[in-house]
Amino acid sequence: MDRRNTEKNEEASAQERPTLKTLAFMTGLGVTTVSRALKDAPEIGAETRRRVQLVAKQIGYRPNRAGVRLRTGKTNVISLVLNTEQEIMSFVSDIIYGVSEVIADTPYHLIVTPYSRSQDPLDPIRYLVETGSADGVIISRTQPNDPRARYMLERGIPFATHGRTEMGLVHPYHDFDNHAFAVEAVRRLASMGRRKLALLTPPVGLTYYGHTVNGFADALSEVGASEIPFSTVSIDHSIEQIRTRTAQLMRRDIRPDGFVSSAAAATLALVAGIEDAGLKLGRDVDIVSKQSSDLLHLFRPELLIVNENFRLAGSELARSVLGWISGAAPGSLQSLSVPGEVLAYNRTPD
């Protein structure tokens, strides 16, 4: 039996992928010793350790993930759970890159776990947990009372949420301060003399819907402006729906002279609707919009813009999950991104 192993390794040394057995054969040590030497275990002699690590590097040894996973249960996988229909487009791309950046020099792989509108959002989470497919999970579209967060908390699987929950439970998150965004947006519009403001909201039900609405309301009373209700659509609605509803709104007697918009694509539709109604951006109405890629100012220079950095969000979320996996306290892995100033492109900033 021993002879056969030896033969195999001798013959295959140039061909097959090296394993601990290969290293053991080459160094003349036992498999156990090699395994421990590679992970700097204390009871291995300093010289042996160096020797093993040198040889390992020389022949390009890489631990077999299946072996590790089978033995230890550690998958070295982070799963990003995404809704295939409702995520903001640049969100997907940017958050993936943000996560990638952080896990690039770790053994972690990123798997994308999609779910569709028709499914229970809990489905993909259950799958991941039941099959033990990931060491950590990142979810988006977080709700105040989020069953996914509760579920994972109960099972003790590390995760981070994009957006906060309001369940009195502690878990890592990264969030953009949408309350502050709405406040700044309203203040800006008010400073330009706009007094009747409307809000194109985030998707109803998500936590940041509440943040945004509250910030909007708080600032309205602060500046003494009034709200023109516009709750028939949210940024989750189709471009066409937003456009149509906006045009309808703008043809009424009492119409807004300022908008706060929570997403760039929705802002395009908003502007189209406004122009459908024969009104002009910058003259009849102003808009403060969030964007995640730097394109909106090309669309209409009159737009007032606040940037949200999803790549940063991805990095922060990845850092949080990895932190939790490696034992940090969940409560210490929460971050809030403060909006930058409102940017204007066709006038001198005040």
Add this chain to the structure above:
Amino acid sequence: MDRRNTEKNEEASAQERPTLKTLAFMTGLGVTTVSRALKDAPEIGAETRRRVQLVAKQIGYRPNRAGVRLRTGKTNVISLVLNTEQEIMSFVSDIIYGVSEVIADTPYHLIVTPYSRSQDPLDPIRYLVETGSADGVIISRTQPNDPRARYMLERGIPFATHGRTEMGLVHPYHDFDNHAFAVEAVRRLASMGRRKLALLTPPVGLTYYGHTVNGFADALSEVGASEIPFSTVSIDHSIEQIRTRTAQLMRRDIRPDGFVSSAAAATLALVAGIEDAGLKLGRDVDIVSKQSSDLLHLFRPELLIVNENFRLAGSELARSVLGWISGAAPGSLQSLSVPGEVLAYNRTPD
């Protein structure tokens, strides 16, 4: 030994994840039989097979991926290799969803393997192949002579490319017919009386750069229009660079009265540059642009638009890779997407 297994399964049946051993215990069969019964092996009795599968479904048995992978080498993973800086944004999101759609009811997982501008594009491929991390790979930004495709072909690992190669080697691909796109675009511009055309090209070096340039040139001579060179930028350049160069170009005595643009974001910059030069879209110049999300018509209704469906590309690529993995001939897994008609939004279609 047998007793210990039994005990463990008895105690743990409610708690731990069921394995073949659990099923074997419950059905009173051997582990081997259970394994074969689940995969419809021929030498298993019809009733036994049904019984095993019923119990498996009842207790929600899921094969342990690490076990399968260790034993068979099969990872049940498809890797999507992406450049973290240069991919078109909607490409990332759409292609992921396209792939997801296809692998949704298979045991496959999708892992995203990123690489950065500074890296050799071959690096991530080498990593995947050397570590055996995926059963199939999808790559983008394909070049006429693509070292990645050659490498994977040599090692016999199934893959599909977004875009074609020109190495005389057969492999699965999905491509958009950019030659046809350029031809149709030029014809359209010519039909509107545009005679001096410029092309905002794809990234130099990618295969579809050639397709686009050739289509553009072919159609120019067909319609008897002339080309205004605009080779200082491509869609890979920054928005600001494209904008500046466009403005420079449009201020010259001899300037284009028509553009063909290979990407939506670049088109925004193009329009901005044109307007910087004091010219007006639809009057002084027309643009035919590709887009992958349906937003460009909101930007300027005068734009002429051709849609490219990246979600479809993702699905096709996934289908191709899976096909190759399951033994289909690589040559039968190639597809070309024909551009739809040029869409106009502010005039009646002709």
Add this chain to the structure above:
DNA sequence: TCAATATACTGAAACGTTACAGATTGCCAA
């Protein structure tokens, strides 16, 4: 000198799966 102890290393077992090489049973032809 001897036992105790620290140091450096090792084999066997186990994770869950599949492939290989049997084993058992029943049936049929000779």
Add this chain to the structure above:
DNA sequence: TTGGCAATCTGTAACGTTTCAGTATATTGA
């Protein structure tokens, strides 16, 4: 009755890793 054979089923080993329970050797203290 018996040998052969098909139909079903089974135990063992192996994939590469880590953990457990050691073993062998040198070192220390008395």
